Amino acid sequence: MSAIGNRTASPALPQIRAATHWLFGQIADQLAGQDPTAWTAVPREPSTTPPVLAPWDPSRMQASSTPTIAADDGNRIIAANTAAAELLGWHPSDLIGRRITTVIPEHLRERHIAAFTSLLLTGQSHILGRPVTVPALHQDGRLIEISLCIQTQEATDGRSVFVARLSQILQPTHPAHAHQQSEGTERRPGQVG
Structure with a gap:
């Protein structure tokens, strides 16, 4: 062999x-x-740069109120806390084992797969450690705008775990739009309900 x-x-x-x-x-x-x-x-040569990976602790992730999802190097979700599952419309256990593309809009899936494959082959990424704004696919099919920051951590078996911290970006309501809505619902003197 x-x-x-x-x-x-x-x-x-x-x-x-x-x-x-x-x-x-x-x-x-x-x-x-x-x-x-x-x-x-194979003997390892000491690195001249400090390791990039932090140890992955799934219990800390589960206890966090920050929406967080972890995926393995096979692009499968291995953990999702309650806050992340609720943000995306899922139950946490229903996300486990699914491909990460479950929460990626269809029009971005090929780009994700190409970038992820490149990362695994070269170790180079344009988004690791940097916050990015992207649409996420909610379980009900609608897109929600999120900011995410992905960090690489190391599991006890030495494999890489990709931990994404998410936050929803709420669309601001425009003052003119809000004013028009309130005018349409205002009652005039003598007007009944």
Whole structure:
């Protein structure tokens, strides 16, 4: 069996460079007749940059009043707190196991999949750690404008967990529109209900 078959978990994002070197090294070594080396047996060089990942604690997420959803590197929702589920019109347990595209509007799904695949292959993202405003798909089919910030954290098995903190952006009511509505409902003297 090749060393690739022995790997049980995908490398976390900071390990992508090491995994790439290991993979290409395995291809060259095995073509030259050498025995395979498992990913876990490859010595890691100390990084010159601090790790980007923070440990993922699902209990902290569940207790938070900030709407939060976590997805794995397979693009599946692995946790959603009550605040996030309510914002999106779901029960938290109904979101678990679904693809994250469940809450992404159809017209943005291909862009999400392309960007997510690129992130997994290169480790580079344009939105990680930065707040972005996007529409989200509510369970009833309507779009709601949200601000989200995605952080990468590391699960105990070494895999990356993508934790998104959400907040709904409420559309402001225009004063002229509000004034017209109030005029239409005002009662005149002597007018009955």
